[in-house]
Amino acid sequence: MRSAQSEDDIETLTRGLSEITAADPWDVSFNFSLLPSTNVNRYTYNNEFETLLGIFTPEGGGDEVSGIGLSVGAGLSYTIALPDYSQLSLRTRVDQRLYDVPDLNSTSVRVALSRESFAIGRTTTIEPFLRLGFDEERELERRDYGLSLSTAWQLGNGGQLRTSFMGKKPQLHRQRSVKRPLRPDRRELRKFHRPTHAVRVWGFGCTV
Numbered sequence: 001m002r003s004a005q006s007e008d009d010i011e012t013l014t015r016g017l018s019e020i021t022a023a024d025p026w027d028v029s030f031n032f033s034l035l036p037s038t039n040v041n042r043y044t045y046n047n048e049f050e051t052l053l054g055i056f057t058p059e060g061g062g063d064e065v066s067g068i069g070l071s072v073g074a075g076l077s078y079t080i081a082l083p084d085y086s087q088l089s090l091r092t093r094v095d096q097r098l099y100d101v102p103d104l105n106s107t108s109v110r111v112a113l114s115r116e117s118f119a120i121g122r123t124t125t126i127e128p129f130l131r132l133g134f135d136e137e138r139e140l141e142r143r144d145y146g147l148s149l150s151t152a153w154q155l156g157n158g159g160q161l162r163t164s165f166m167g168k169k170p171q172l173h174r175q176r177s178v179k180r181p182l183r184p185d186r187r188e189l190r191k192f193h194r195p196t197h198a199v200r201v202w203g204f205g206c207t208v
């Protein structure tokens with residue numbers, strides 16, 4: 001909508017965009033990338049820890065590495081034109097991380113309903129979303145839901161100013177024990193549990 005100078009221009013352009021959308025409402029995307037090798041056990045470089053409970057010494061496979069991983073994803077969306085010439089899109093996306101080490105594998109599913117509206121010199125998008133995270137055994141591990149709002153302003157020099165705001169509430173659904181290569185007085189491994197909790201996360205961004 002950069003070239004629109006009046007409401008008549010906006011109506012003409014959005015009407016044409018609506019006709020294009022009606023003719024081909026589906027959109028499919030695929031992506032993949034390589035992931036760097038990482039330390040599976042998040043091993044520390046310290047050789048010894050002295051605490052009131054005793055001396056903790058790292059040992060036993062702490063430097064295990066994962067090898068190169070792979071990230072693959074696919075997205076599908078369906079868009080319809082509304083009577084006011086804005087666009088409503090239902091989007092779904094699946095992303096997966098694949099490593100030789102099962103503990104690092106995960107799957108993410110995102111579903112969103114996006115409404116995009118147009119005005120002179122700007123485009124505004126509002127999008128409520130739900131994201132589900134699954135562990136290596138395909139068990140639900142976390143659920144995030146929230147709202148994303150962004151506005152793209154067309155500048156006179158051909159540039160674009162984009163502002164965005166996102167609020168989300170993540171929830172961890174179950175505890176996941178992680179073995180650490182530390183043990184007091186060299187006796188036994190301890191298990192650390194990630195607690196289930198829910199917090200609100202807010203973010204604001206601006207790009208030119």
